[in-house]
Amino acid sequence: MTEKNKRQIIVDCDPGVDDAFALAMAFAEDALDVLAIHTVAGNVPVEHTTKNARGLVQLLGVDVPISKGATAPLLFEPHFAAEVHGKNGFGEVELTDLAPLSPLTAMKSYVKILSEAEEKVSIVAIGPLTNVALLIKSYPELLDKIDCISLMGGGLKGGNTTSAGEFNFFYDPHAAHIVLNSGVPIIMSGLDATEQSTFRQSDANILKEKGGELGRLLHDISQSALRFHKEANHTDYMNLHDVMSVLYLVYPEFFTTKDAFVKVAYDEGVMRGFSHEDVRLQASNNPNAKVMVGLDDEKIIRKVLQTLTDKDVSFT
Numbered sequence: 001m002t003e004k005n006k007r008q009i010i011v012d013c014d015p016g017v018d019d020a021f022a023l024a025m026a027f028a029e030d031a032l033d034v035l036a037i038h039t040v041a042g043n044v045p046v047e048h049t050t051k052n053a054r055g056l057v058q059l060l061g062v063d064v065p066i067s068k069g070a071t072a073p074l075l076f077e078p079h080f081a082a083e084v085h086g087k088n089g090f091g092e093v094e095l096t097d098l099a100p101l102s103p104l105t106a107m108k109s110y111v112k113i114l115s116e117a118e119e120k121v122s123i124v125a126i127g128p129l130t131n132v133a134l135l136i137k138s139y140p141e142l143l144d145k146i147d148c149i150s151l152m153g154g155g156l157k158g159g160n161t162t163s164a165g166e167f168n169f170f171y172d173p174h175a176a177h178i179v180l181n182s183g184v185p186i187i188m189s190g191l192d193a194t195e196q197s198t199f200r201q202s203d204a205n206i207l208k209e210k211g212g213e214l215g216r217l218l219h220d221i222s223q224s225a226l227r228f229h230k231e232a233n234h235t236d237y238m239n240l241h242d243v244m245s246v247l248y249l250v251y252p253e254f255f256t257t258k259d260a261f262v263k264v265a266y267d268e269g270v271m272r273g274f275s276h277e278d279v280r281l282q283a284s285n286n287p288n289a290k291v292m293v294g295l296d297d298e299k300i301i302r303k304v305l306q307t308l309t310d311k312d313v314s315f316t
Contacts, residue, residue, distance in 0.1 A: 006033035007147075007249055007250075008033045008117070008119065008120075008121045008122065009026065009032055009033065009034055009035065009121065009123070009124050009249070010034075010035050010036050010037075010038060010109075010110070010121060010123050010124070011023060011034060011036075011037050011038070011124045011126070012038045012039075012069070012106070012124065012125040012126070012129075012131050012132055013037065013038070013039060013040070013049070013053065013125075013126045013127045013242070014039065014040050014041065014043045014044070014049045014126075014127030014128065015039070015049050015052040015053050015056065015089055016043040016044070016052070016085055016089050016127070017084070017085050017089075017090070017221050017222055017224065017225045017238070018126075018225070018238075018239070018241050018242040018243060019043070019049075019052075019126055019127065019242050020052070020056055020090070020218060020221060021199075021218060021240055021242065021243050021308075022124075022126050022243045022245065022246045023053070023056055023057075023060075024060065024218065024308055025243055025246050025304065025308070026124065026246045027062050028307045028308065029246070029250050031249075031250045032246070032249065032250065034062070035065075035113055035121065036064060036102075036109050037053050037057065037064055037065070037067070038067050038068075038069050038106035038109060038110070038131050039053050039066070039067070039068050039069055039106070039127075040070050040128055040130050041070060041078055041080075041130075042080075042081075042127040042128040042167075042171055043084070043085045043127070043167075044080050044081070044082055044085060044086075044087065044088060044089035045071070045078070045080065046069065046071045048087075048088045048089045048090075049089055050066070050101065051088075051095070051098065052088070052089050052090050053066050054066055054095075054098035054100075054101060055090075055096070055099075056095070056217075057099040058095070058097050058098055058099040059097070059213060059217060060214065064099075065104070065109060066099060066100070066102055067101075067102045067105055067108070067109040068105065069105065069106030069107070069130070069131040070128075070130035070134065072130075073128065073130055073171055073172035073174070074133060074134075074172055074174045074175055075174050076171075076172070076173075076174075076268070078171070079161070079170065081161075081167055083228060083232075084224065084225050084228045085225065086221075086224040090221040091222070091223055091224035091225070092224070093217065093220050106131045107131070110135045110142075111135075111139060111142065114139075114142040114146070115145075117145050120145055120146060121146060121147060122146070122147045122148050122149075122150060122249060123146060123148075123150070124150050124151075124245050124246055124249070125149055125150070125151040125152070125153075125179075126151070126152045126242035128153075128168050128172040128175060129151065129153065129168065129175035129176050129178070129179045130175045132149060132151075132179050133172070133175035133176075133178040133179055134175075136178055136179065136184075143182060143183065143184055146184050147185070148184065148185040148186070149179060149182075149185070149186050149187070150187040150245040150248055151179065151186065151189065152168060152194065152242045152245045153166055153168035153169045153176060153188065153189075153190065153275075154176065154190040154191070154262065154264070154275030155190040155191030155192050155195075155275060156190060156192050156260070156262075156275060156276075156277050156291065156293070157190075158191070158274070159191070159273060159274065160195075161273070162270070162273070164271045164273060164274035165265075165271075165272050165273025165274055166190065166191050166273060166275070169264055169274075173266035173272055173273045174266045176264045176266070176273070176275070177263075177264045177266050180262055180263070180264060180288055180289060181288065185290070186288060186289040186290065187248055187249075187257075187289070188262065188275075188289040188290065188291045188292060189244040189245045189248065189292045190291060190292060191241075192291070192292065192294075193244060193255065193256070193292035193293055193294055193295045194239050194240070194244050194292070195239050195241075196239075196294065196295050197239045197240045197241070197243070197244065197295065197297055197300060197301070198239070198301065199239070199240050199304075200236055201236065203301060203304075203305060204218070204219045204222045204223070204226065205219065206305055206309065207305065207308060208220075210309040211309045215308060215309060222238065225238040226238050240300075240301075240304065243300070244295065244300075247300060247303070251299075251303065254296050254303075255294065256292070256293050256295070257290045257293060258290075259287035259289070259290055260278075260287050260289055260291045261277065261278045261286065261287050261289075262275050262277055262288060262289045262291065263275070264276075277291070
């Protein structure tokens with residue numbers, strides 16, 4: 001299952017346009033060994049996120065278990081993002097050639113992998129944190145098998161689903177609260193940094209031209225997100241939010257971080273999902289997260305394009 005000298009990771013995700021980019025990068029990076037993919041409801045219902053993961057894995061030609069996870073947040077009703085990702089999560093691109101689905105649920109897969117692991121495993125959580133929170137509350141004895149949780153979520157600056165709540169934290173704020181207070185080392189790729197990433201139509205066109213079947217898929221599914229951002233935000237780019245949680249594990253030098261004590265608002269009010277840093281001089285809490293606050297956009301986009309096309313990409 002494992003390969004020497006590689007960081008072993010489990011990717012917990014809700015594909016999702018930027019999840020697809022993140023998964024493709026995770027499999028392409030020689031430094032990472034993907035042990036399993038766990039799906040969760042988030043951008044779209046879990047039936048769609050699971051189908052998208054299976055289709056992408058089949059296209060990539062990799063052998064990795066795929067387990068279906070939580071269908072809804074811990075307490076709240078689901079809140080999807082079809083306006084960004086399309087009703088099926090992949091911009092209405094339907095994949096019909098699917099990798100097999102594991103008979104294990106995401107929870108059973110977590111328990112099996114962590115129980116049997118001879119070295120610590122990193123969790124890359126790029127969707128709502130429902131699966132991870134359930135693991136933490138159900139099997140606290142396994143937490144010492146987790147090296148870190150590199151998550152995409154939150155934002156000290158505020159949100160994108162509401163002015164307060166970033167999508168993943170807004171979708172399941174109780175899960176985010178549990179994860180941030182788990183004691184496991186947290187790398188938080190929040191909006192403060194991820195909204196600095198700029199993936200443009202011209203970049204999608206490079207993937208389509210030079211990236212083979214994978215590049216054509218990523219081009220096609222990105223059109224819905226690019227269109228949404230142009231119409232809603234008046235920008236000519238989309239953000240590769242989820243990619244940052246993968247890249248940080250391999251290229252931390254691309255990012256600026258700060259250690260912070262982060263709390264999440266988990267009531268149903270206007271602050272739902274808000275991730276707040278306690279910056280008082282008299283604050284007594286130790287940091288519970290390494291929070292990403294900046295990134296080198298040019299290096300990251302170049303790395304993504306070169307990795308996914310396996311070519312030296314020239315920008316014009």
